[in-house]
Amino acid sequence: MCLDKKVSYSATCACLGDNQKYPTFFRTVPSDAFQARAIARMLRLFGWTWVGVVMGDGDYGKFGIQHLLEELQNSEVNLETSIPRIVETLRHSTAKVIVTFAVVADMQVLLREVVKQNITDRQWIATESWITSSRISSPNNLPSLRGTLGFALRKGNIRGLRSFLTRFHPKDFPSVPFVQEFWETMFGCSFSDPSPSPSARPKCTGSESLDNVESFYTDVSELRFTYSVYKAVYAIAHAIHNMLSCQPGHGPFEKGGCPNVTNLQPWQILHYIQTVNFTTAMGEAINFDENGEPPAVYDLINWQIGVRGTVEFVEVGHFDSVDGSHSKFDIDVKRVIWGGGQNEEVPVSVCSMPCPPGTRKAVQKGKPICCFDCLPCAAGEISNTTGSTECQKCQDQFWSNAARTACIPKEVEFLSFQETMGIVLAALSVSGVVLTGSVLATFFFHRDTPLVRANNAELSFLLLLSLSLCFLCALAFITHPSPWSCMLRHTLFGISFVLCISCVLSRTVVVLVAFRASVPGSNIMQYFGPVQQRVAISLCTSIQVLICVLWLVLSPPVPSEIRGQSARIILECDVGSMAGFACVLGYIDLLAAICFLLAFLARKLPDNFNEAKFIIFSMIIFCAVWITFVLAYVSSPGKYTVAVEIFAILASSYALLLCIFAPKCYPKRPEKNTKKKMMAK
Numbered sequence: 001m002c003l004d005k006k007v008s009y010s011a012t013c014a015c016l017g018d019n020q021k022y023p024t025f026f027r028t029v030p031s032d033a034f035q036a037r038a039i040a041r042m043l044r045l046f047g048w049t050w051v052g053v054v055m056g057d058g059d060y061g062k063f064g065i066q067h068l069l070e071e072l073q074n075s076e077v078n079l080e081t082s083i084p085r086i087v088e089t090l091r092h093s094t095a096k097v098i099v100t101f102a103v104v105a106d107m108q109v110l111l112r113e114v115v116k117q118n119i120t121d122r123q124w125i126a127t128e129s130w131i132t133s134s135r136i137s138s139p140n141n142l143p144s145l146r147g148t149l150g151f152a153l154r155k156g157n158i159r160g161l162r163s164f165l166t167r168f169h170p171k172d173f174p175s176v177p178f179v180q181e182f183w184e185t186m187f188g189c190s191f192s193d194p195s196p197s198p199s200a201r202p203k204c205t206g207s208e209s210l211d212n213v214e215s216f217y218t219d220v221s222e223l224r225f226t227y228s229v230y231k232a233v234y235a236i237a238h239a240i241h242n243m244l245s246c247q248p249g250h251g252p253f254e255k256g257g258c259p260n261v262t263n264l265q266p267w268q269i270l271h272y273i274q275t276v277n278f279t280t281a282m283g284e285a286i287n288f289d290e291n292g293e294p295p296a297v298y299d300l301i302n303w304q305i306g307v308r309g310t311v312e313f314v315e316v317g318h319f320d321s322v323d324g325s326h327s328k329f330d331i332d333v334k335r336v337i338w339g340g341g342q343n344e345e346v347p348v349s350v351c352s353m354p355c356p357p358g359t360r361k362a363v364q365k366g367k368p369i370c371c372f373d374c375l376p377c378a379a380g381e382i383s384n385t386t387g388s389t390e391c392q393k394c395q396d397q398f399w400s401n402a403a404r405t406a407c408i409p410k411e412v413e414f415l416s417f418q419e420t421m422g423i424v425l426a427a428l429s430v431s432g433v434v435l436t437g438s439v440l441a442t443f444f445f446h447r448d449t450p451l452v453r454a455n456n457a458e459l460s461f462l463l464l465l466s467l468s469l470c471f472l473c474a475l476a477f478i479t480h481p482s483p484w485s486c487m488l489r490h491t492l493f494g495i496s497f498v499l500c501i502s503c504v505l506s507r508t509v510v511v512l513v514a515f516r517a518s519v520p521g522s523n524i525m526q527y528f529g530p531v532q533q534r535v536a537i538s539l540c541t542s543i544q545v546l547i548c549v550l551w552l553v554l555s556p557p558v559p560s561e562i563r564g565q566s567a568r569i570i571l572e573c574d575v576g577s578m579a580g581f582a583c584v585l586g587y588i589d590l591l592a593a594i595c596f597l598l599a600f601l602a603r604k605l606p607d608n609f610n611e612a613k614f615i616i617f618s619m620i621i622f623c624a625v626w627i628t629f630v631l632a633y634v635s636s637p638g639k640y641t642v643a644v645e646i647f648a649i650l651a652s653s654y655a656l657l658l659c660i661f662a663p664k665c666y667p668k669r670p671e672k673n674t675k676k677k678m679m680a681k
Contacts, residue, residue, distance in 0.1 A: 006273060009232035010225065012128070014063050019291045024270055026292040028231035029153060032060070032101075033067045034296035034327075035127055038151050038319040039099060040071035041329045042125070049077050049370040050351035052095035052122075054110060056102030060129065064101035077370070087113040090122070096339075097349035099125040104133050111136060115144045123339030123347045126150025131301050132222055137311040146305060147339040151298040151319060156227030156282045162220045166210040186213060222313065231286055231294075239272040296321035304337045354387040358404035361389050377404040379567070399567040414571040415478050415639040415646075422478045425646045432471035432653055439661050440464040458530060459510075462537070463503035463660070469496035470653040474646045481559040486573035490557050491548040493649060494584040498544035500656060501591040502537045508598045508615055509536075544587055551580030572641065585626065592622050618659035622652045 008016075008027040016022055017031045043051060053068075055061035087110065090098065100107060107130045120143050130136050131150030170191075173179040180191050189204035210218060223230075246258035252271060253259070259268040277287040288294060300317035317331030337343045355361050355374035360383055362373045377383055377391035382400045394400055394407035401408050416422050443460055473496050476489035510533065555577035561569050575581040596619035629648035 006269070007232045007235055009228040013059050014067050015059060017291045017293055022292070024266070024292075026235070026273055026288050028235060028286070028294050029228045030296035030298065030321075031293055032064045032127075034319075034321050035151055035298065036064060036067035036071050037321070037327060038298055038329060039068060039125060039127075040075075040077070041319070041327070042149070042331075043072070043077050043097070043099075044075060045329070045331070046346050048097045048347075048349040050095050050097075050349050051077060052090060052093050052098040054090075054098060054100045054102060056106040058103065060103055061101045061106075064127065068099070068101070087117055087119065090114070091117060091119055094351065095349055096121065096347050097123045097125060100130075101127055102129065104130045104135060107133075107136060111141055111145065115141055118144070120144050121340050123349070124148040124150075126301075128153050128224075128298070132224060132313055134216070137303060137313075139310060142303075142305060142311065146303060147337045147342075148303040149316075149336070150301050152301045152313070153224040153228060154284065154297045154299055155222060155224050156230060156280070156284070158220065158223055158227065158230055159281055161223070161226075162218060165218060165220075168210060169206075170204075171206060183208070186210070186215065186217065227282075231280065231284075234278070234280065235273065235276050235286060235288075238276050238278045239269070242275070243268075243272045296327070300331055302336050355383075356386060357384050357388070359383060359388070360391050361387070382407055397569075410567060410569045412571060413568040413639055414480055415642045416480070417478055421639075421643055425643065425650070426475060426478055428650050429471050429474040429646075432650060432657070433468050436464055436468045436471060436657055439657070439665055440468075442665055459503055459507050459533065460661075463500060463507070463656075466496055466500035466503060467653055467657055470500055470649060474649045477642050477646050477649075481571045481573045483556075483558060486557040486559055487552055489573065490575070490581070490584065491552065494548055494588065495541065495544050497588050497649075497652075498591060499537070499541050500653075501588060501595060502540040504615060504618075504656065504660070505540070505591055505595040505598070506533045506537055508595055512598055512601060540591065544584070547580070547583050547587060551577055551584065555580060557581075570639065572639075589623065589626060592619050592626075595619055596623070614659045614663060618655045621655035621659070625651045625655070 006024050006026055008025070008029070010029060011027055012029050012032045012035070014031045014033040014036075016025055016027070017033065043049075053065060055065045102110070122144075124145055124147075126148055128151055131148070131152045137145070170179050170183050183204060184190055184201075187204065187208045188201055189208070190201045191204045220226075243259055244261065246252075248258055249256040251258035252275070253268070259265070259272075274288055274292075277285070279285050284297070286294060296319070298319040299315050300319065302314045302316045304312050304314045306312040314335065316335045317329070319327065319329050321327040333346070338345075338347050340347075351368065351371040352364075352373070355372070359374040359376050362375045363369055364371045364373060377400065380400055381391035381393050382404050383391045384405050391404070397410060398407035399410045400406070415425075417426060440461065443464070469492070473489065473492040476485060476492055479485050557573045557576045560572055560574035596616060599613075599615040599619065625648050629644060
């Protein structure tokens, strides 16, 4: 078994790293699996999530891409693969970064077409197969390939190699034709007799020196592939040295045995190569793991233009994998020239730009995960980082701001005196009190006139006082809900309106009975005197008071918060027992209906004593307002529910005040307000 079949200095295919299939295979160049890992680290580092890939048809390209895909699993990086030589695909691709896994021959064909079509806005990522190739890094390719980044095998400075190469001379190999051809090429001379032609080359003298020639042959500054050969040779040399240095009784085999150098067995040679561990003159540790793999070390090369207009291979970083599970990747971004020749900003190669705060990603149907739309967060949700995949819901006491980037405390909403609606309603309420007070003052000032006496002054004063309470109770609704204000507003409303309707009902009954009982000898009016009127009004009001007391005792109105899915916390008074609230409203409506019915019966009484038509009109307005209130109460949200209730209170109060008292306060001539005029009909 030949030793040079065991240690390779150029085979990088990851497929050879299978110890089960190739147990005797070793190499001094890293597997392409490590190169794929290094490329994946670079893509993640610069945020290149939408990347084009060019791969060769051979095992180098296929296995390299396969390992790159494995390294990019569970990441946001997506690859857009292209077949070599189809440059048109690259031209129309949205990927600005192109990763290549192909040998020099394939890349030459591809890049020739790239240069021909003048594609200069791509960032090329090269592998070790061509990143330092002089055939590809020609000045003709610079417009398209300037700024290329790639991983190269580690460079080694082999001591004494240049002096060894320059000591080479044709006289040492007189019978080898190749040597003479090499010499003639290097110095542009000829060993044959010179031709008389002016363009003929001069005769080689044999005294020429390679020390004075700067050529690819004497340039030992980029010894990468050669350094791998050097390490392979030294690995074998160290294995042989260790084998020959074996001392019987201290050997690695059974009972401390050493190998028989005259009859070596393959497994013995395999052992010594597996256990090789030395450090090169450049300070690099050389050893092999269980799969025959060496430590993976790469130089990160950047193509830059030198002072002579040629490509310079500038080292801008390193990748070092000390073992199979940990790796170190360093890059000096400030020294990098990017694709297209710009050195200020890292190229952007994404299918979709990162979603800004306040939005979330939504994957586009049928496209890779890195292609997405940015949808605004829903109300009540936020995202405060770039590239969020989902929005976070705000807590109960908070709501999202307009930009959907932060949760802010919810706005507390209730009807107050500081807002326009509250001010308008309060003004209407106060105006109603002032107007009612004016009517009351007018009636009191003219209390001895026939008009006031005919309208039952006592009931009129009580009715006006109850209307004042109705107007004032509206103010109790315009405030921050508290336990006392919630109980006060509903009970004051219920009692004041029953007192008001009871007065109207009593007036209607007295007028109706007075004219229906005008038969001679009838004494029915003795049952409807002032005392009986007071008792009836007190009885009707007491029933409402009893309902309110039971309501407050059993399930009173209390402040409550309505959070829901909105930016506001609505403060309102929960009625507690809906049955209690319904009884309060129902009792008021019952008295209003009875009043309406009796007024309808009294509609044909003499005009000067009949206000039934005004009561009918006021009750129609009253009932219409409160029926509308019930419907609006159910559908109006938040503070608008309170506003609707206040409007119903004010509208019904104004209807009673204007319909009953406006006709009596209309300016008339004083001579009209006499008993004679009142009894004219």
